[in-house]
Amino acid sequence: MALSRREALASMLAGAFLLPGTGCGAAQADPSRTLLPPTASEDFLARCIRCGRCAEVCTAGCIELHPPWAGAEAGSPFIVPRVAGCNTCTMCTQVCPSGALTPIEPEDVLDAVDMGLAYVDEGLCLSFLGRVCGVCHDACPFPGEAIVLGHHAQPQVLGACVGCGRCEERCPQIPAAIRVFRQDPGSPRWKGPA
Amino acid sequence: MRARHLAIQAFRRLCQVSALLFVLYAAISAHWRNFKVGHNSARLVGLLKNEAWGEAYALNERALSWFGEPLEVSDGFLGVPWGASIAGLPFTDPLSVAALASQGQLPPTSMLVGALIPLGLALVGGKLYCSFLCPARLVFELGGAVRMGLQRLGLPLGELGIPRLGLWVGLGLVLFSAGMGMGAFHLVLPYLSLSQGLAAWMLTGSAGVGLAIFGVLLLVEVFVAPGQICRSLCPTGAVLEQVGRAAPFRLRKVDPSACPSSCNLCQRVCPYGLFPGQETHHPSCDSCGRCTLVCPDNKLAHGLEWGAKRCSD
Numbered sequence: 364m365a366l367s368r369r370e371a372l373a374s375m376l377a378g379a380f381l382l383p384g385t386g387c388g389a390a391q392a393d394p395s396r397t398l399l400p401p402t403a404s405e406d407f408l409a410r411c412i413r414c415g416r417c418a419e420v421c422t423a424g425c426i427e428l429h430p431p432w433a434g435a436e437a438g439s440p441f442i443v444p445r446v447a448g449c450n451t452c453t454m455c456t457q458v459c460p461s462g463a464l465t466p467i468e469p470e471d472v473l474d475a476v477d478m479g480l481a482y483v484d485e486g487l488c489l490s491f492l493g494r495v496c497g498v499c500h501d502a503c504p505f506p507g508e509a510i511v512l513g514h515h516a517q518p519q520v521l522g523a524c525v526g527c528g529r530c531e532e533r534c535p536q537i538p539a540a541i542r543v544f545r546q547d548p549g550s551p552r553w554k555g556p557a
Numbered sequence: 558m559r560a561r562h563l564a565i566q567a568f569r570r571l572c573q574v575s576a577l578l579f580v581l582y583a584a585i586s587a588h589w590r591n592f593k594v595g596h597n598s599a600r601l602v603g604l605l606k607n608e609a610w611g612e613a614y615a616l617n618e619r620a621l622s623w624f625g626e627p628l629e630v631s632d633g634f635l636g637v638p639w640g641a642s643i644a645g646l647p648f649t650d651p652l653s654v655a656a657l658a659s660q661g662q663l664p665p666t667s668m669l670v671g672a673l674i675p676l677g678l679a680l681v682g683g684k685l686y687c688s689f690l691c692p693a694r695l696v697f698e699l700g701g702a703v704r705m706g707l708q709r710l711g712l713p714l715g716e717l718g719i720p721r722l723g724l725w726v727g728l729g730l731v732l733f734s735a736g737m738g739m740g741a742f743h744l745v746l747p748y749l750s751l752s753q754g755l756a757a758w759m760l761t762g763s764a765g766v767g768l769a770i771f772g773v774l775l776l777v778e779v780f781v782a783p784g785q786i787c788r789s790l791c792p793t794g795a796v797l798e799q800v801g802r803a804a805p806f807r808l809r810k811v812d813p814s815a816c817p818s819s820c821n822l823c824q825r826v827c828p829y830g831l832f833p834g835q836e837t838h839h840p841s842c843d844s845c846g847r848c849t850l851v852c853p854d855n856k857l858a859h860g861l862e863w864g865a866k867r868c869s870d
């Protein structure tokens with residue numbers, strides 16, 4: 364292939380500069396209000412090859428894919444818990460080819476999954492406003508372990524919460540009185556290093 | 558001879574359409590599985606969506622049940638050709654392995670195994686992936702047909718020639734991935750972004766992205782630079798071309814007698830403007846075989862030949 368060094372450099376740059384043109388850096392969904400699929404690795408965006416298999420296999424239909432103009436996240440999966448929470452079926456972890464998700468079995472979920480942490484807004488929660496609710500507890504895949512109900516079914520989230528987001532999906536209050544936040548330094552509800 | 562050429566073309570179309578249908582089916586199956594997990598009944602799906610969907614649900618279930626437990630079998634059809642699972646077998650673009658490795662990540666075994674399939678295909682048949690399986694190539698061929706029609710009408714159309722930079726584009730993207738710690742191919746690689754757009758359409762019901770990518774590829778082919786994205790820019794094609802430099806299955810001029818000097822039918826029909834009649838078509842030729850159909854003397858054919866290809870560059 365006869366190619367001058369200048370042409371070669373120019374085409375490499377062209378390849379790289381096509382990217383900002385597609386909207387690099389313009390995040391579309393508020394990252395603190397989206398979750399990553401279970402067992403996402405720390406360098407998730409580097410690992411994920413954007414094959415979409417996790418979204419296709421998700422039994423809850425909760426995994427969505429960022430559109431091409433989402434910059435660095437384009438093509439990678441995310442979950443909006445208020446739309447649909449994760450069933451903790453672990454299928455996505457088992458089909459991921461790249462190691463972006465670590466394969467686990469359903470019985471490992473409580474130990475291995477940390478998608479975020481649920482927070483109850485006591486000023487919104489129906490049970491704290493005097494109307495016995497407790498829907499979040501019933502929606503949780505680990506009732507009694509991740510979330511417990513006190514007097515008048517007032518919910519309390521425990522450290523075992525895996526952040527699946529089913530409580531947020533089902534909470535009948537508008538806006539949701541229980542919400543799940545990613546536990547990383549960018550999150551408005553970061554608890555600090557564990 | 559001509560019957561054989563026609564059969565190969567029919568088989569090629571079948572393969573191309575199957576690859577496209579695979580992408581659509583893998584994405585549509587997501588809904589099927591959600592209904593399976595949620596309701597597990599064609600009758601219920603019929604009541605919820607309508608009878609046609611209920612029947613489609615039952616049909617899919619019956620087809621899958623030939624191969625085993627339907628839900629498990631269905632989980633084996635996932636992804637896009639860049640990183641797919643086909644009947645449970647991995648299929649991976651070698652470039653996705655390169656992009657991952659360039660970021661200092663060890664690609665999992667299944668990805669390495671998956672990359673062996675396209676590499677093996679290239680060692681035997683060169684760029685057969687491009688001509689027989691690539692979903693974007695189908696769009697480009699559609700564009701080529703439209704272009705030919707417009708030319709018959711006498712419209713002046715652009716004909717930008719682009720130097721062959723596929724390997725450099727690939728290298729640039731791998732370096733970009735390494736430097737930025739994120740994948741980049743899905744934004745630039747035509748067949749990947751196209752199939753992602755189509756899959757997203759099937760998953761979410763919004764066609765916008767898929768149609769936009771389809772439209773851009775088509776417009777470039779029809780009005781700007783016919784054949785150039787495949788021949789000169791696509792990094793996957795460039796890698797397969799290098800791997801397949803000595804591939805024994807190739808398109809060749811089987812009849813050594815000289816062509817009449819006035820004839821250039823094969824060149825006019827080649828999507829890349831190559832001239833197989835003069836045996837200058839390698840290494841760009843992807844053995845699509847369109848030229849075999851037009852040669853009045855049947856001088857061109859697919860076949861086996863050992864040793865390096867005679868290349869024009």
Ligand code: SF4
Pocket residue numbers: 400401417420421422423424425426448449450451452453454455456
């Ligand atoms: S664990 Fe199951 S329900 Fe949760 S995101 Fe993965 S595939 Fe979806």
Ligand code: SF4
Pocket residue numbers: 410411412413414415416417418438439440458459460461462463464
């Ligand atoms: S299956 Fe893994 S590599 Fe593929 S899109 Fe999902 S997280 Fe990314």
Ligand code: SF4
Pocket residue numbers: 483487488489490491496497498499500516517518533534535536539540541
């Ligand atoms: S579901 Fe919502 S309103 Fe009901 S108890 Fe839980 S947080 Fe409160």
Ligand code: SF4
Pocket residue numbers: 808826827828829830831832833838841842843844845846847848849
């Ligand atoms: S030379 Fe013939 S087989 Fe090769 S790309 Fe052109 S038309 Fe296809």
